[in-house]
Amino acid sequence: xKIGYFPGCSLHATAREYAESLGVITGPLDVEINEIDDWAxxxxxxxxxxxxxxxxALPARTLALAAEQGHEQILAPCAACYSRLAAARRAxxxxxxxxxxxxxxxxxxxxTARPISLVRLLAELAPKVREKAKRPLEDIKVACYYGCLLxxxxxxxxxxxxxxxxxxxTVVKATGAKPVSWNRRLDCCGGGFSLSRTSSVVRLSxxxxxxxxxxxxxxxxxxxxxxxxxLDFRQKAIARRSEGGMDxxxxxxxxxxxxxxxxxxxxxxxGRHFVSTASFISRIPGPREGESAAxxxxx
Amino acid sequence: xxxxxSAAPATLAGExxxxxxxxxxxxxxxxxxxxxxxxxxxxxLRPHDVxxxxxxxxxxxxxxxxxxxxxxxxxxxxxxxxxxxxxARIIDCLRETALNEGAAQPPRNIRAFHNAFLKQIQRSGRLxxxxxxxxxxxxxxxxxxxxxxxxxxxxxxxxxxxxSRIQGLEEIRRIFDACTRHESxxxxxxxxxxxxxxxxxxxA
Ligand code: SF4
Ligand code: SF4
Numbered sequence: 494x495k496i497g498y499f500p501g502c503s504l505h506a507t508a509r510e511y512a513e514s515l516g517v518i519t520g521p522l523d524v525e526i527n528e529i530d531d532w533a534x535x536x537x538x539x540x541x542x543x544x545x546x547x548x549x550a551l552p553a554r555t556l557a558l559a560a561e562q563g564h565e566q567i568l569a570p571c572a573a574c575y576s577r578l579a580a581a582r583r584a585x586x587x588x589x590x591x592x593x594x595x596x597x598x599x600x601x602x603x604x605t606a607r608p609i610s611l612v613r614l615l616a617e618l619a620p621k622v623r624e625k626a627k628r629p630l631e632d633i634k635v636a637c638y639y640g641c642l643l644x645x646x647x648x649x650x651x652x653x654x655x656x657x658x659x660x661x662x663t664v665v666k667a668t669g670a671k672p673v674s675w676n677r678r679l680d681c682c683g684g685g686f687s688l689s690r691t692s693s694v695v696r697l698s699x700x701x702x703x704x705x706x707x708x709x710x711x712x713x714x715x716x717x718x719x720x721x722x723x724l725d726f727r728q729k730a731i732a733r734r735s736e737g738g739m740d741x742x743x744x745x746x747x748x749x750x751x752x753x754x755x756x757x758x759x760x761x762x763x764g765r766h767f768v769s770t771a772s773f774i775s776r777i778p779g780p781r782e783g784e785s786a787a788x789x790x791x792x
Numbered sequence: 793x794x795x796x797x798s799a800a801p802a803t804l805a806g807e808x809x810x811x812x813x814x815x816x817x818x819x820x821x822x823x824x825x826x827x828x829x830x831x832x833x834x835x836x837l838r839p840h841d842v843x844x845x846x847x848x849x850x851x852x853x854x855x856x857x858x859x860x861x862x863x864x865x866x867x868x869x870x871x872x873x874x875x876x877x878x879x880a881r882i883i884d885c886l887r888e889t890a891l892n893e894g895a896a897q898p899p900r901n902i903r904a905f906h907n908a909f910l911k912q913i914q915r916s917g918r919l920x921x922x923x924x925x926x927x928x929x930x931x932x933x934x935x936x937x938x939x940x941x942x943x944x945x946x947x948x949x950x951x952x953x954x955x956s957r958i959q960g961l962e963e964i965r966r967i968f969d970a971c972t973r974h975e976s977x978x979x980x981x982x983x984x985x986x987x988x989x990x991x992x993x994x995x996a
Binding site for chain 2: 505506507508509532534539545546551588594598647656681683685686693697764765766
């Protein structure tokens with residue numbers, strides 16, 4: 494399977510472990526990803542919150558480039574990028590006036606390429622994940638955190654349901670791990686207010702982490718760099734305000750899949766998180782017979 | 793309550809309707825949007841209040857309200873509204889309108905963040921996070937916030953030291969220009985074309 498790839502700004506920097514883990518799991522899953530040449534930032538919240546057309550035109554240019562470069566589908570692992578590409582796709586397809594304004598602004602024809610999120614892609618590949626798993630993650634309890642942008646607004650939802658999606662759990666089950674049942678998996682973490690209104694992020698992310706902890710999760714799994722940063726990088730600040738502290742590793746879905754596929758945790762970028770993943774990794778059972786042991790120590 | 797098309801542009805609700813195809817008059821104040829809003833405990837105007845004030849055409853208070861800048865666009869309100877009112881899209885439209893009219897300024901930090909973010913894109917086509925943090929600090933005055941974060945980020949290889957510039961940078965600048973021009977045109981034209989789907993089911 495060949496597919497266009499839009500890493501977005503985060504996967505080149507603060508979320509490079511997301512890109513690294515993606516890079517090592519696509520091979521075993523028989524997916525070839527091709528980065529779209531000369532892509533630009535999707536504009537994220539700052540564009541759509543201040544100029545609607547800009548919020549659509551920036552991602553529309555990426556859709557156009559993808560089509561020009563021969564892609565029908567574009568993988569957008571970042572939930573925010575996915576959401577902006579999907580918003581542009583929908584605006585161009587459903588609203589001729591906006592479509593015309595967008596094409597005029599970008600000076601290109603938008604074409605027909607469609608975005609797909611990593612959660613949907615991996616859910617579709619779940620049978621293959623199960624088949625290729627060298628090290629099933631039995632006994633690991635996982636809280637699947639969807640957040641906002643993969644499921645809302647409903648018309649941009651890439652998953653199976655708006656209020657009760659199951660696709661992340663499907664992927665987690667394919668790795669052999671156990672998804673826990675909890676309440677806050679669709680709540681907002683505070684999104685783009687990480688720098689500009691940190692207090693809101695701490696309040697919202699704390700509720701999410703406490704709920705995951707209460708449900709007995711060993712690890713929280715995400716598919717969005719913004720959620721990751723709020724729940725991992727901000728966890729120290731959250732722990733100060735939370736009874737009993739807080740110590741829950743937050744990892745990307747692709748990293749969990751990589752572990753099940755027997756990939757080395759360093760190659761998966763599991764040493765880059767702020768909350769240490771060492772104790773979590775040490776609990777993962779060894780590889781199945783016949784596989785060489787992947788290192789289990791982490792710095 | 794309904795807003796006649798001819799009178800629409802005169803009210804803020806009419807302007808919202810023209811720009812988004814959404815009709816604020818269809819809100820029946822059930823409050824479901826606000827029940828799920830994660831920012832409702834911090835804002836003086838919750839999403840159903842915003843819709844109510846649009847119905848009353850309380851333009852000044854709405855456009856100068858800090859609350860519209862505290863919306864996270866988490867879209868919970870939009871997902872749950874039984875009437876497809878789409879409060880999240882309406883709030884986006886109000887922010888844009890407030891900026892264009894110079895009627896109100898968002899809280900300094902949030903304004904500084906949006907400005908710094910968009911500046912980065914105009915400068916290199918992509919977000920250079922280190923540049924964003926510096927530029928945000930200059931603009932917001934929050935010079936010491938998160939000062940401890942950078943070494944941790946660097947140590948983990950999470951911050952690029954130099955921006956990566958895309959080839960089509962000129963193109964990106966043209967897109968910014970075109971969108972800014974488009975927005976000021978559509979603000980000044982009161983007879984602009986109505987979007988399709990005026991019942992609020994279709995929103996771009
Ligand atoms: S949920 Fe919809 S109808 Fe109910 S108050 Fe909110 S906007 Fe109005
Ligand atoms: S989109 Fe904004 S108004 Fe709506 S629920 Fe989320 S934070 Fe509240």
